[in-house]
Amino acid sequence: MNINEIANMAGVSRATVSRFLNDGYVSTEKRERIQKVIDQTGYKPSSQAQMLRTKRTGQVGVIIPFTDSESISRMISGISVVLRQAGFQMLLANAENSVREELEYLKLFAENQVDGIILFATVFSREHKKALEALQVPLVILGQRLDGYSCVYQDDFNAAKEAARMLLNGVDRVGYIGVSEQNKAIGRARKLGFLAALREKGIPWDESCYAECGFSAEDGYQAAEELMDRHPELKAVFGATDTIALGAMAWIQENGKQVPEDVAVAGIGDMTLGKLIRPSLSSVHFYYQASGQEAARILLDLMNGNPTNKEVKMGYRVLPRGTVRG
Amino acid sequence: MNINEIANMAGVSRATVSRFLNDGYVSTEKRERIQKVIDQTGYKPSSQAQMLRTKRTGQVGVIIPFTDSESISRMISGISVVLRQAGFQMLLANAENSVREELEYLKLFAENQVDGIILFATVFSREHKKALEALQVPLVILGQRLDGYSCVYQDDFNAAKEAARMLLNGVDRVGYIGVSEQNKAIGRARKLGFLAALREKGIPWDESCYAECGFSAEDGYQAAEELMDRHPELKAVFGATDTIALGAMAWIQENGKQVPEDVAVAGIGDMTLGKLIRPSLSSVHFYYQASGQEAARILLDLMNGNPTNKEVKMGYRVLPRGTVRG
DNA sequence: TTGTAAGCGTTATCAC
DNA sequence: GTGATAACGCTTACAA
Numbered sequence: 056m057n058i059n060e061i062a063n064m065a066g067v068s069r070a071t072v073s074r075f076l077n078d079g080y081v082s083t084e085k086r087e088r089i090q091k092v093i094d095q096t097g098y099k100p101s102s103q104a105q106m107l108r109t110k111r112t113g114q115v116g117v118i119i120p121f122t123d124s125e126s127i128s129r130m131i132s133g134i135s136v137v138l139r140q141a142g143f144q145m146l147l148a149n150a151e152n153s154v155r156e157e158l159e160y161l162k163l164f165a166e167n168q169v170d171g172i173i174l175f176a177t178v179f180s181r182e183h184k185k186a187l188e189a190l191q192v193p194l195v196i197l198g199q200r201l202d203g204y205s206c207v208y209q210d211d212f213n214a215a216k217e218a219a220r221m222l223l224n225g226v227d228r229v230g231y232i233g234v235s236e237q238n239k240a241i242g243r244a245r246k247l248g249f250l251a252a253l254r255e256k257g258i259p260w261d262e263s264c265y266a267e268c269g270f271s272a273e274d275g276y277q278a279a280e281e282l283m284d285r286h287p288e289l290k291a292v293f294g295a296t297d298t299i300a301l302g303a304m305a306w307i308q309e310n311g312k313q314v315p316e317d318v319a320v321a322g323i324g325d326m327t328l329g330k331l332i333r334p335s336l337s338s339v340h341f342y343y344q345a346s347g348q349e350a351a352r353i354l355l356d357l358m359n360g361n362p363t364n365k366e367v368k369m370g371y372r373v374l375p376r377g378t379v380r381g
Numbered sequence: 382m383n384i385n386e387i388a389n390m391a392g393v394s395r396a397t398v399s400r401f402l403n404d405g406y407v408s409t410e411k412r413e414r415i416q417k418v419i420d421q422t423g424y425k426p427s428s429q430a431q432m433l434r435t436k437r438t439g440q441v442g443v444i445i446p447f448t449d450s451e452s453i454s455r456m457i458s459g460i461s462v463v464l465r466q467a468g469f470q471m472l473l474a475n476a477e478n479s480v481r482e483e484l485e486y487l488k489l490f491a492e493n494q495v496d497g498i499i500l501f502a503t504v505f506s507r508e509h510k511k512a513l514e515a516l517q518v519p520l521v522i523l524g525q526r527l528d529g530y531s532c533v534y535q536d537d538f539n540a541a542k543e544a545a546r547m548l549l550n551g552v553d554r555v556g557y558i559g560v561s562e563q564n565k566a567i568g569r570a571r572k573l574g575f576l577a578a579l580r581e582k583g584i585p586w587d588e589s590c591y592a593e594c595g596f597s598a599e600d601g602y603q604a605a606e607e608l609m610d611r612h613p614e615l616k617a618v619f620g621a622t623d624t625i626a627l628g629a630m631a632w633i634q635e636n637g638k639q640v641p642e643d644v645a646v647a648g649i650g651d652m653t654l655g656k657l658i659r660p661s662l663s664s665v666h667f668y669y670q671a672s673g674q675e676a677a678r679i680l681l682d683l684m685n686g687n688p689t690n691k692e693v694k695m696g697y698r699v700l701p702r703g704t705v706r707g
Numbered sequence: 708t709t710g711t712a713a714g715c716g717t718t719a720t721c722a723c
Numbered sequence: 724g725t726g727a728t729a730a731c732g733c734t735t736a737c738a739a
Contacts, residue, residue: 057716068726073718080724099492103438104716106429107731114472122458123653128448135448135475144494146440147473149461166425168470272657305657327449328654331598331631383732394710399734406708430732433715 116164133347178237193357214371215248222321226291233295275302297322320378334377442490459673519683540697541574548647552617559621601628623648646704660703
């Protein structure tokens with residue numbers, strides 16, 4: 056079933072059918088005839104042919120570092136809602152924690168497979184920047200800020216600072232478990248925010264109270280062990296993410312300490328599970344779903360030929376809960 | 382940059398270039414010439430043109446009910462790894478909890494937008510079955526069994542039965558929090574497995590000890606409240622999923638009961654967070670990531686013209702942890 | 708082993 | 724308003 060057959064059945068030329076489909080000028084009479092035939096046959100134009108002809112694919116490539124993360128899930132949800140509404144489909148590329156894969160996908164998409172790209176960024180290597188410069192396709196970066204590109208990111212610095220303030224309530228010996236500072240947002244900005252809160256309170260900082268780990272709860276667990284072995288006197292532990300904080304808290308509770316009486320804990324991200332455990336995890340809410348929507352909207356703008364780069368820093372909400380002191 | 386230009390630059394016909402690209406017969410001499418030109422120009426064939434010409438898109442549609450679920454994330458991870466290796470891309474369709482949307486996507490993909498479909502099924506309405514029958518494209522169903530279709534699913538019945546056995550250790554008054562039985566796997570099979578364990582132990586069942594809810598932790602929390610208000614004497618609560626169980630556990634602990642001394646708890650799915658909370662959540666591990674891989678492999682088979690329908694029931698592992706008695 | 712030529716199913720540009 | 728006609732960039736008989 057193709058446009059020629061439809062044209063024949065309706066007794067018009069295929070150009071007219073095409074115009075009908077694309078809101079061109081068609082007389083009411085022929086309009087009706089064509090509509091009828093289409094209804095009868097259930098005809099749908101071949102999107103492959105349309106892609107070839109129009110150079111538009113109606114697809115957006117979304118590159119994520121891994122699938123198993125609540126924040127990523129929420130952002131994807133936001134993206135998918137907006138894209139769907141705009142008639143776009145989402146080509147999801149899962150880099151599985153590999154920077155090399157991430158670059159591969161970037162190149163793959165760059166070669167005109169998609170009309171636009173949303174990149175969940177973690178770190179920016181030289182290679183990344185080179186790949187981004189070579190890009191012919193509109194792009195929005197999610198989760199990190201990068202000069203010269205449209206991006207949507209969280210206010211990591213201030214979120215961490217305020218979360219640290221809440222954690223430091225009546226506490227002066229505190230440890231920090233974070234991720235590599237190569238990750239500017241989650242690694243660097245959050246740590247700096249934390250340190251800013253310390254400075255504000257006049258609490259001295261000793262780099263040996265810092266432990267670095269990956270993004271999983273197991274990582275947080277091990278990092279807590281390492282940290283607390285080194286500094287059993289710590290009265291509070293800050294996790295760069297809720298997942299890390301939850302891992303750390305598990306170790307702390309397992310080793311005979313009360314939370315928050317002996318050790319207070321806080322994280323960032325407001326994961327669902329954080330409010331279910333006892334005591335409930337103090338955290339900072341990020342508007343992840345909205346971030347995804349925002350990124351998708353900016354990308355739609357860009358794809359519509361609006362060349363304005365935009366940087367959007369999302370807000371946050373501090374959530375004092377059971378793991379910090381009164 | 383298209384195949385004609387490459388052909389001109391290499392001094393061959395475009396057919397030869399095409400053959401070169403598709404592993405057809407090309408003399409070593411021309412092979413080298415073409416390779417050189419391609420290296421110089423960075424030429425990549427237009428996948429849109431290839432799609433139109435070959436009727437293959439190299440894309441697989443994956444329909445999920447929602448994004449925010451650890452089990453779904455893990456299955457997607459498995460799918461993406463296998464598809465990637467086979468050179469396919471993943472078109473992710475998020476139905477956002479809407480059956481209507483799910484059907485829309487099914488139809489959309491059915492119209493030859495993709496070479497194959499993986500459907501994360503929840504319920505099968507008449508409409509679903511009609512849509513599935515009309516499907517021209519290879520399909521694998523994930524998470525549910527459906528006669529006549531290739532599917533990969535969990536052993537929900539036996540997993541629930543064994544989990545219930547472990548929960549019923551020294552306990553005879555027990556409640557069950559589940560989801561709608563329209564969902565044959567998570568709703569029906571798990572409940573039946575649970576009831577089978579009860580029967581085995583000779584424990585009578587009273588339907589008023591059943592509460593039904595959605596998939597979120599909040600749902601589990603509320604269902605626990607409803608259930609425990611009705612039956613304060615319950616000594617154990619079974620959640621059809623870990624998320625539900627965690628929600629229920631939060632309510633139980635919040636209301637002054639000790640887990641597992643006063644009330645034992647178990648769930649299904651082995652979510653990461655389950656092993657981090659104290660006491661740690663007893664559960665059943667499902668091989669979700671492997672399920673995704675399996676589904677993708679079967680789909681690849683199907684797309685290769687192997688018309689063998691396959692049903693794969695995945696195994697499980699029972700994980701007694703802190704929320705059940707000795 | 709290579710080239711010619713005929714599509715794949717659309718949309719866009721023209722005349723009419 | 725409408726209909727020829729020419730692309731879009733590729734693959735694949737078929738012939739050489």
